Amino acid sequence: MQLAFWTVVTAALVAFVIARRPYPNYDSYYALVWGREIARGHLPDYAVFRTPTPHPLFNAYTAVLSIAGARAVRVMTMLSVGMYVTLLLGVYRMVRLKISPVVAFVAVLVLLTRTDLLAFALRSMLDIPFLNLIVWAVVLELKRPRRGVAPLVLLGLAGLLRPEAWILSGLYWLWLGVAIVRPRLHLPGGDVSRARLASLMPLVALPPIIWISLDWWIAKDPLYSFVSTRDVAGALGRQKSLLESIALIPRFVGGSEPVVNALVGTLGLVLALYLLRSRMFMLVALALSGLLTYLLIAVGGLSVIERYLLLPSLVACIGVAFALTGWMQLTGQPRRAAIGLAVASLVVIGVRLPAYASTIREFNGESRQTSSRFAGIESILTAAPVAADARRCRPFLAPTHEAVPVIRYQLDLAKDEVVASTQLSRAATHGLQLLQTGYLDPISLTSISHVQRKPWTVFPLTNFTYRAENDAWIVYAKC
Amino acid sequence: MDRLREVLNRVALLTAALALAACGATAAAASATTNRAGVSGARFVGPRVRIAGRPVALAATPDRVWVADATSGTASVIDDSRRERVGSVVKVGGSPYSLRFAFGRIWAANFRDDTVVAVDPSTRKIVSSARVPDRPFGLADGFGAMWVGGIARGTVTRLDAATGAAVGEPTVIDGVPHGIAAGALYVWVVDIRDNEVLRIRPSDGHLVGKPIPVGVLPDAIAIRNGVVWVTNARFSTVVRIDEATGRRLGRPTRVPARPQAIAVDETAAWVVSLDGGALSRLDPLTGRVTGPPVLIGTSPTDVALTGGGVWVVNSKDDDVVRYAPRG
Numbered sequence: 001m002q003l004a005f006w007t008v009v010t011a012a013l014v015a016f017v018i019a020r021r022p023y024p025n026y027d028s029y030y031a032l033v034w035g036r037e038i039a040r041g042h043l044p045d046y047a048v049f050r051t052p053t054p055h056p057l058f059n060a061y062t063a064v065l066s067i068a069g070a071r072a073v074r075v076m077t078m079l080s081v082g083m084y085v086t087l088l089l090g091v092y093r094m095v096r097l098k099i100s101p102v103v104a105f106v107a108v109l110v111l112l113t114r115t116d117l118l119a120f121a122l123r124s125m126l127d128i129p130f131l132n133l134i135v136w137a138v139v140l141e142l143k144r145p146r147r148g149v150a151p152l153v154l155l156g157l158a159g160l161l162r163p164e165a166w167i168l169s170g171l172y173w174l175w176l177g178v179a180i181v182r183p184r185l186h187l188p189g190g191d192v193s194r195a196r197l198a199s200l201m202p203l204v205a206l207p208p209i210i211w212i213s214l215d216w217w218i219a220k221d222p223l224y225s226f227v228s229t230r231d232v233a234g235a236l237g238r239q240k241s242l243l244e245s246i247a248l249i250p251r252f253v254g255g256s257e258p259v260v261n262a263l264v265g266t267l268g269l270v271l272a273l274y275l276l277r278s279r280m281f282m283l284v285a286l287a288l289s290g291l292l293t294y295l296l297i298a299v300g301g302l303s304v305i306e307r308y309l310l311l312p313s314l315v316a317c318i319g320v321a322f323a324l325t326g327w328m329q330l331t332g333q334p335r336r337a338a339i340g341l342a343v344a345s346l347v348v349i350g351v352r353l354p355a356y357a358s359t360i361r362e363f364n365g366e367s368r369q370t371s372s373r374f375a376g377i378e379s380i381l382t383a384a385p386v387a388a389d390a391r392r393c394r395p396f397l398a399p400t401h402e403a404v405p406v407i408r409y410q411l412d413l414a415k416d417e418v419v420a421s422t423q424l425s426r427a428a429t430h431g432l433q434l435l436q437t438g439y440l441d442p443i444s445l446t447s448i449s450h451v452q453r454k455p456w457t458v459f460p461l462t463n464f465t466y467r468a469e470n471d472a473w474i475v476y477a478k479c
Numbered sequence: 480m481d482r483l484r485e486v487l488n489r490v491a492l493l494t495a496a497l498a499l500a501a502c503g504a505t506a507a508a509a510s511a512t513t514n515r516a517g518v519s520g521a522r523f524v525g526p527r528v529r530i531a532g533r534p535v536a537l538a539a540t541p542d543r544v545w546v547a548d549a550t551s552g553t554a555s556v557i558d559d560s561r562r563e564r565v566g567s568v569v570k571v572g573g574s575p576y577s578l579r580f581a582f583g584r585i586w587a588a589n590f591r592d593d594t595v596v597a598v599d600p601s602t603r604k605i606v607s608s609a610r611v612p613d614r615p616f617g618l619a620d621g622f623g624a625m626w627v628g629g630i631a632r633g634t635v636t637r638l639d640a641a642t643g644a645a646v647g648e649p650t651v652i653d654g655v656p657h658g659i660a661a662g663a664l665y666v667w668v669v670d671i672r673d674n675e676v677l678r679i680r681p682s683d684g685h686l687v688g689k690p691i692p693v694g695v696l697p698d699a700i701a702i703r704n705g706v707v708w709v710t711n712a713r714f715s716t717v718v719r720i721d722e723a724t725g726r727r728l729g730r731p732t733r734v735p736a737r738p739q740a741i742a743v744d745e746t747a748a749w750v751v752s753l754d755g756g757a758l759s760r761l762d763p764l765t766g767r768v769t770g771p772p773v774l775i776g777t778s779p780t781d782v783a784l785t786g787g788g789v790w791v792v793n794s795k796d797d798d799v800v801r802y803a804p805r806g
Contacts, residue, residue, distance in 0.1 A: 440630050442576045442590065442616040443535065443780055443794070445657060445671055446698045446712040446737060446753070459655050459672040466632040474631060 006089065009112070013081045017122065020367060021375035022077035024124040027052040028062075029405035031126075032072060035062025036409070043218050045415055046228070049423045050236075050401035053229045056214050057160035058126045073409075076124045083128045084121035088112070090135035095318055097142040098279050099272070100329050107321035113356060114317065115256040115363035116306070122367065126161050127307055131314065133158035134165065137172075138282055145188040146176055148196065152203040159207030163225075164293040164308070169204045171289055176200065230301045238303035245298035249291070252306040253313045256359050260352050264345045265316030268323030271341055275326070275334055287315040320345070376472030377403060377434075381410050383468040386432070386475050393432040393479040395419040399457055403434060427456035433464055433476040440474065512774065518735045518755045520772035527776075527798040528557055528564060534792045534799060537783035538578035538585055540600055544783060544790050545585050546799050547575040554578065554587060554598070559787040562801055569603045571596050577781075581620030582640040588615040588627060595627050597643045607643025611636050617668070621661020622681035628656030628668060635659065635668055635679060650684040652677055658700035660707070662722045667707055669697045676700070676709055676720065691725050693718045699750075703743040703763065710738035710750060717741065717750055719766045732766050734759040740781045742789070747804070749789050751779040758782065758791055758802060773802055 024032070030052045034044035038059060046054050065072045065079075088108050095104035111117065120127045137154035140147055151172060158165035179191045215224040233239050240248065254262035269287075273280045290311030298304050306313075323345040327338035380386055390396065394417055398404045401420040408418050421428070438444065439458050460466070464476035513519045532550035539545075543565070544557045552575060553568040572589030579586045584597040584606065595615050597607045613629025613636070620626070624646065625638040634649035635656060654670030654677070661667070665678040665687065674697060675690035695713035702708070706728065707720040715738060716731035735755025742749050747769070748761040756779065757772035776793030783790045788803035 437614075437631075440614055440655075442630060442657065443739070443753070445630070445655070446696055446739060448696070448713055448737060448754070455672065460631075460633070462653060462673070469631060 006085070009088065010082075010085050013085065013121075014078070017074075017077055017081055020122075020371040021378070022073050022124070023122070023367075023371045023374040024073060024076060026402050026405060027126070028076065028124040029409055031055070031058045031062040032066065032076065032409050033405050034059045035064070036066040036412075038063040039066040046219050046224065048415055049404070049420055050232055051228050052232070053225050054215075054218075055126055055161050056211055057157060058129075061129075070410075077122065080121050080124040080128055083132050084118070087128060087132045087135060090132060090139055091314065091318070093139045094135055094142060094283075095321070097139065098282065099276065099318075099322065099326075102325045102328055103318070103321045106325050107318045110261070110317040110320045111314070113257060114261075114313075115359050117255065117310075119363060119367070120307075125307075127310055130158050130161040130165070131310055133161070134168065134286070134311065135314075137168075138286065141172075142282065146179075146192055148176060148192065148200055149203070152200055156203050156207045160210060163208070163211065164290070164297075164311075166204075166208050167293055168286075168289050169207065171285065173197070173200060173204045226300070226302075229303065233301065233303040236303070238305060239301050240298055240304040242295065242298055245295065245304045248304065249294070249309065249312075252294075252309040253316050255306065255313045255317075256363070257352065257356060259355070260345075260349055261313065261316045261320055264323050264348055265319035267341060268319035268321070268326065268345070269315065271326060271338060272319065272322040275330065275338075283315050283318060287312040290315075373436075373472045374406065376470050377406055378410055380434070380468060380470050380473045380475055381407065383470075383475075385467040386477075389432050389467060389475075389477045389479060393430070393477050395428070395431045397421050397428055397431050397433040397461075399435055399439070407434070421457040422454060424454075424456065427461055429461075429463075430478045432467075432479075433461050435460065435474050435476070437469060437472060437474050514756050514774045515777075516736060516755050516757075518752075518757045518772060518774060520735075520757055520774045522774045523758075523776065523800055523802060525800060525802065526562055527793075527796070527800050528562055529798050530555055530564075530792075531797055533794055534797060535576055535780045535794050536578045536587075537781040537790055537792050537799065538580040539783040539785045539790065540580050540585070541786070543600065544785060544799065544801075545578050545580070545600075546792055547571065547578045547587060549574045549576060549590075549794075552589065552592075554585065556600075556603075557790075557799065559785045559790075559801070562787075566603065569598055569605075571598065571605070572608075576616050577618045579618040579620060579625075581625060586618055586620075586625055588618050590614050590616055590630075595625070595638060595643070609636075609638050609643050609645050611645065613649070617656055617659030619659040619661045619666060621666060624681070626659055626661060626666045626679075628659040630655055630657070635666065635684075637681075637684065647684060650679050650686065652686065657698045658709070660700045660702045662702040662707065663705070664722065667700055667702065669693070669700050669709060671696055671698055676707070678725070688725055691720060691727075693720075694731065699739060699741045701741045701743045701748070703748075704745075706743075706763075708741050708743055708748055708766075710734075710741050712737045712739070712753075715752065715755070717748070717761060717766065729766055732761060732768055734761075734768065735772055739779065742782045742784045744784050749782050749784065751775065751782045751791055753778050753780060753794075756793075758789065760804065775800060775802065 037044045068075045092104045092108050095107045133154045137151040141151045155169040176192045177197050212222045216222040250262040251258045294308045396418045398420050400422050404418050460476045464478045467475040467477050512522045532548035534546050535549045536547040546555045552573050555568050558565045571587040573591030575587040576590045577588045588595050593612045595609050596605045599606050613634050614631040615627045617628030627636045633652050636649040637646045655672040656668045657671040658669040668677045675692050678687050680687045693709045694711035699710040705722045709718045715736050718731045719728040734750050735752035735757040737754035738750045739753040740751050750759045758775040759772045775791045776796040778795040779791045780794045781792045788801045792799045
């Protein structure tokens with residue numbers, strides 16, 4: 001039964017990926033560009049317009065992927081989807097170990113309604129491997145408490161994807177050392193000696209040291225990742241005050257369905273905590289550490305986006321599952337209370353069914369649109385007149401920064417050969433100009449935001465001639 | 480007795496005056512309303528004809544109004560006097576962003592299909608279809624031909640009025656043609672990229688004279704009685720140009736935000752503002768605004784004049800309305 005379920009989930013996802021052209025997001029495409037530079041023995045060039053945050057392990061991963069050449073994009077998407085399935089599997093194992101198989105199964109179902117997570121997987125975003133590493137670290141810890149090395153290795157790898165894991169590593173290391181300070185607690189898994197604790201210290205310290213050293217070596221600035229991320233967050237208007245960030249927590253924790261996941265999830269977690277107490281320790285610790293890092297990110301002036309609350313939102317989905325099925329493992333008065341919560345949760349879910357349907361429709365529409373836009377960019381770059389011009393015409397002008405890594409990766413072009421029109425202070429006089437056909441929509445053309453943005457990012461440039469077009473893109477050139 | 484009659488008369492007069500004042504106050508309140516775009520004016524309260532999808536363009540025949548829906552690629556027909564849809568919709572092509580009634584036919588420029596089709600309004604059948612591989616948008620009739628502006632390659636193509644087929648090589652302008660209109664001497668083209676108006680000599684299709692600067696983001700154009708009217712989306716103004724000399728007439732007239740279309744007859748020039756959601760009336764002789772704008776709907780994109788009134792299509796309300804001006 002279990003095998004059948006996982007087979008169906010995997011098959012459905014693989015079919016979806018095959019049906020739609022892959023469309024990694026901006027950061028992932030840049031990781032592919034940097035990975036290829038690394039594979040060729042060069043240092044990745046981070047000094048690009050609207051630079052995404054470099055993530056050491058992700059760049060190493062894409063360096064390996066670049067062996068696949070032009071197919072690397074599809075391989076990356078397939079692997080990302082595979083990691084999404086292992087993430088679900090990890091959550092199942094984690095919840096089954098601490099709560100029950102039924103709650104675990106329902107938690108997976110709730111996660112499957114999270115179109116935001118699915119989108120991360122389909123866009124090959126590093127959040128999926130990041131979550132995977134953390135969830136499996138928890139699974140290993142739950143299977144053999146105070147294991148030490150294996151969870152720390154996984155958390156360390158996660159710390160090379162996102163610095164939030166540094167805090168988790170530190171907390172886990174402190175947790176291992178609790179028995180030394182408080183021997184009377186009789187924690188599961190026995191004591192960890194001072195010597196062993198000291199020997200584990202490098203696993204905690206190494207990820208930040210590696211990250212900072214790489215920044216120093218590659219960008220000549222040990223804090224490059226932090227500073228550039230903060231600068232881009234400011235440029236994109238993603239910085240928020242602490243109060244604003246706190247106000248956004250329920251929406252971000254809820255993911256694609258804030259009402260059910262945040263409201264029912266929180267109630268479910270409160271009930272689980274009340275009934276299961278210490279068994280919920282690890283999950284609550286995960287959620288709280290996620291909240292803590294999110295608030296630190298806000299205070300640090302970095303991007304306040306939902307992706308930085310993924311850990312608490314994952315735990316909230318488990319809370320929803322407990323709210324629905326927790327009563328099955330209870331007796332007496334608690335069981336009656338839990339049944340009441342389950343009924344109320346079902347009512348909320350029932351009321352929100354149209355919202356679920358619309359989210360799924362929205363996800364499908366956006367996925368189709370983005371996928372066809374990416375397919376369009378690939379096909380127009382290989383269209384005969386464009387391919388010929390692409391060999392001799394420079395620079396290649398992308399409408400915004402978003403298309404830059406795609407063009408660079410697809411045509412294997414260097415940094416200076418592809419320029420975002422939005423980064424120019426005046427219209428280019430020569431080159432190859434890529435525009436979205438939607439910009440030429442006669443009604444959109446009169447939008448005042450066009451001139452506010454910069455007219456040369458919207459209109460075909462003066463003296464440039466038409467080369468080719470498809471449904472999504474149109475190309476002009478003056479060589 | 481006379482005294483009593485006089486008192487009664489005064490009471491009656493006072494009552495009537497109070498009633499009139501009350502009516503006036505109500506009318507004033509209605510006209511002093513403000514829409515979501517922040518435009519103050521008289522809210523349109525008449526019936527609305529619903530057109531599902533995304534209605535964007537209009538064309539008026541003597542007794543009917545045709546409405547193009549960009550989503551379904553169809554045109555619906557509305558009876559001018561009854562303000563009701565009549566008959567079934569006509570499939571015209573992909574994204575028909577503009578319609579025009581000329582030479583006894585309804586012409587539709589299909590932006591997505593790169594075609595311009597002509598429909599016989601009586602049979603509602605497509606009678607000709609020409610390929611204009613340039614994202615056709617602007618349509619004008621004059622000098623025995625239809626003139627089509629193409630946005631993607633910056634061309635103006637001449638179509639034979641009888642056969643609907645392209646005639647000769649298109650005129651290439653280094654720009655982005657938006658509105659297009661035929662006057663007595665030239666075909667006038669608005670270049671939205673370079674913010675100017677160009678003139679094409681109809682006999683040979685060559686550009687003549689210097690481009691005329693008209694502000695920023697000029698879009699719609701109309702010509703009547705020797706005056707060229709051009710709307711300006713960026714500055715929300717209407718500019719007038721002398722057709723014979725190419726000189727600007729007077730100062731630009733300010734209208735609500737993002738004027739998108741204009742229609743002119745002997746009595747007025749009517750301008751719809753997309754962001755302002757308003758219909759403005761301008762004096763045909765002075766170009767000045769006459770009276771407050773009519774808050775006509777959400778995102779109006781086109782205007783057409785019939786014997787019954789001024790028809791406006793509201794692209795976000797999915798409807799068309801007929802405003803009947805007084806005087």
